[in-house]
Amino acid sequence: xxxxxxxxxxxxxxxMAMWYIAVVPMNIKMALTDAERSGMVVTPSGAKERRDRSAxxxxxxxxxxxxxxxxxxxxxxxxxxxxxxxxxxxxxxxKITSKRSLIFHGWITLSATLLGFAxxxxxxxxxxxxIVYSRAMDMSVMPWAIASxxxxxxxxxxxxxxxxxxxxxxxxxxxxxxxAYLSFFPVVVGMxxxxxxxxxxxxxxxxxxxxNSSQGFWKLRLPSSMPYLFASLKIGIAASxxxxxxxxxxTGAVRGLGARLLSGSxxxxxxxxxxxxxxxxxxAAALVAIIGLAQRITLKRMGMA
Amino acid sequence: MTLVIxxxxxxxxxxxxxVYLANTSASDSRWMKLxxxxxxxxxxxxxxELVVRGLKVPLVILPPPSLIAETFLAKLHILWKDxxxxxxxxxxxxxxxGCTAAVALAVLVERFDFLRRGLLPVGNFVAALPIxxxxxxxxxxxxFDWHSxxxxxxxxxxxxxxxxxxxxxxxxxxxxxxxxxxxGADPWQAFIKLRLxxxxxxxxxxxxxxxxxxxxxxIVAEFFGSPTLGMxxxxxxSIGQLALDMVWAEIVVAALAGSAFYGxxxxxxxxxxxxxxxxxx
Numbered sequence: 001x002x003x004x005x006x007x008x009x010x011x012x013x014x015x016m017a018m019w020y021i022a023v024v025p026m027n028i029k030m031a032l033t034d035a036e037r038s039g040m041v042v043t044p045s046g047a048k049e050r051r052d053r054s055a056x057x058x059x060x061x062x063x064x065x066x067x068x069x070x071x072x073x074x075x076x077x078x079x080x081x082x083x084x085x086x087x088x089x090x091x092x093x094x095k096i097t098s099k100r101s102l103i104f105h106g107w108i109t110l111s112a113t114l115l116g117f118a119x120x121x122x123x124x125x126x127x128x129x130x131i132v133y134s135r136a137m138d139m140s141v142m143p144w145a146i147a148s149x150x151x152x153x154x155x156x157x158x159x160x161x162x163x164x165x166x167x168x169x170x171x172x173x174x175x176x177x178x179x180a181y182l183s184f185f186p187v188v189v190g191m192x193x194x195x196x197x198x199x200x201x202x203x204x205x206x207x208x209x210x211x212n213s214s215q216g217f218w219k220l221r222l223p224s225s226m227p228y229l230f231a232s233l234k235i236g237i238a239a240s241x242x243x244x245x246x247x248x249x250x251t252g253a254v255r256g257l258g259a260r261l262l263s264g265s266x267x268x269x270x271x272x273x274x275x276x277x278x279x280x281x282x283x284a285a286a287l288v289a290i291i292g293l294a295q296r297i298t299l300k301r302m303g304m305a
Numbered sequence: 306m307t308l309v310i311x312x313x314x315x316x317x318x319x320x321x322x323x324v325y326l327a328n329t330s331a332s333d334s335r336w337m338k339l340x341x342x343x344x345x346x347x348x349x350x351x352x353x354e355l356v357v358r359g360l361k362v363p364l365v366i367l368p369p370p371s372l373i374a375e376t377f378l379a380k381l382h383i384l385w386k387d388x389x390x391x392x393x394x395x396x397x398x399x400x401x402x403g404c405t406a407a408v409a410l411a412v413l414v415e416r417f418d419f420l421r422r423g424l425l426p427v428g429n430f431v432a433a434l435p436i437x438x439x440x441x442x443x444x445x446x447x448x449f450d451w452h453s454x455x456x457x458x459x460x461x462x463x464x465x466x467x468x469x470x471x472x473x474x475x476x477x478x479x480x481x482x483x484x485x486x487x488x489g490a491d492p493w494q495a496f497i498k499l500r501l502x503x504x505x506x507x508x509x510x511x512x513x514x515x516x517x518x519x520x521x522x523x524i525v526a527e528f529f530g531s532p533t534l535g536m537x538x539x540x541x542x543s544i545g546q547l548a549l550d551m552v553w554a555e556i557v558v559a560a561l562a563g564s565a566f567y568g569x570x571x572x573x574x575x576x577x578x579x580x581x582x583x584x585x586x
Contacts, residue, residue: 159552
């Protein structure tokens with residue numbers, strides 16, 4: 001683990017460098033138009049002349065404009081520091097209750113994600129227990145649960161939102177239902193695998209102890225399913241977050257990270273899109289990390305790791 | 306009301322039939338394994354139909370399956386055009402570009418242990434992020450047509466395949482590599498004959514995960530802007546008109562396309578990794 005810290009840092013720095021380099025050709029045309037408007041000499045002159053020129057050639061002809069590409073107001077590709085400043089401004093420098101605070105929007109999305117994740121995980125575990133203990137349920141439901149993984153479930157998200165809206169359910173719950181739906185199937189599949197992971201020897205041992213089936217569940221099956229459960233929880237929480245974000249798109253929601261993405265794309269506020277995107281990325285990373293931590297602590301206390 | 310009670314009875318009857326079938330001695334046969342889930346699926350459709358008709362659920366909330374099937378058949382030409390725009394042009398082209406690029410980068414990276422150790426955690430991290438959020442940016446860059454959808458798909462499928470391929474290429478044991486050396490194989494031969502085949506189960510794992518991601522990416526990217534064509538466009542437009550039967554018809558198309566795509570990749574996998582224990586069972 002520690003061995004890879006340095007390579008990871010190098011790779012991240014390399015990606016950052018590539019990002020900075022890409023900013024110049026992406027924004028050069030816009031920067032040149034701005035420069036010409038403020039009276040500077042640009043070769044070739046006229047935005048129309050430059051439209052079909054290659055961006056790299058334009059950079060070579062107008063090296064003075066390189067600096068300007070990093071500080072445009074609505075760049076095609078904002079530079080990393082612009083995004084970082086926007087992130088800082090919209091998290092630390094704004095009151096949490098403000099409509100411009102990313103923490104405010106993040107919380108809206110996070111609450112839907114967590115509610116949906118809790119519902120989806122709870123139902124998923126229940127269904128998995130049913131599948132493991134009832135052969136009929138296993139044979140009827142399990143093929144559908146697996147097949148449903150190949151279907152783009154996210155496509156029905158807008159419909160769920162609108163339908164629930166039309167019967168008067170609004171706000172948190174519709175988004176949470178999409179989140180629940182997305183985290184449900186990974187948990188079912190992982191948990192079924194986990195509850196079936198004890199081998200015959202262990203099951204036979206419990207029989208020789210004359211353990212009844214509920215003891216078998218609580219003392220053997222449930223504990224040995226934990227590694228599988230945590231693996232699917234990690235997939236589930238990431239899927240939940242995606243579900244909550246996509247759930248904010250169709251109704252033109254005004255609050256939440258998805259709404260920030262959407263309004264940013266309507267008004268060409270690229271820096272806002274990128275900062276919402278990075279905010280969502282941090283949120284996802286934090287959620288997965290928390291589950292990873294819970295996994296490590298749980299498995300350690302159970303003597304499994 | 307009678308329809309709802311009828312639905313309840315059908316549900317109970319089908320359930321008892323399934324319990325009976327699942328506990329007979331023939332329940333391990335192949336036919337039974339298809340029959341039981343098929344009965345379950347049909348029962349759900351019948352109950353759905355009866356409950357929607359019995360309770361007179363408005364069409365704007367939940368249309369009955371019969372109406373969805375009717376719409377599906379009546380609007381087949383529209384659905385086909387949407388399918389071509391979203392799946393063939395957007396998802397498939399993006400999928401091929403993304404897969405090729407990811408495998409190529411993985412092969413390059415794998416030669417340098419330093420890069421591999423650096424890229425693997427970063428790739429794993431990025432694979433867990435809500436990448437679908439890049440859709441508005443890419444739509445802004447590549448325009449409303451299918452190119453931007455393909456770009457979203459490329460970004461979405463790239464990291465899962467990269468991570469899986471890099472992991473797979475490291476899968477060979479020291480014994481196997483030594484054997485190659487004793488055969489006097491040059492690095493290229495060792496790569497083609499040992500390490501690439503050994504990586505195939507992992508690569509196909511990534512390819513299978515990515516089939517669903519590709520379809521999701523292509524559909525959701527259309528919510529951010531598209532020509533008046535495509536599955537995502539049709540879904541959001543039909544929701545605006547409260548034509549839920551059309552939305553469901555598109556979902557049927559998406560489900561069929563998603564499972565067919567996955568199935569096709571799984572069949573190719575079966576041919577390529579025939580030697581793997583999981584394929585021989």
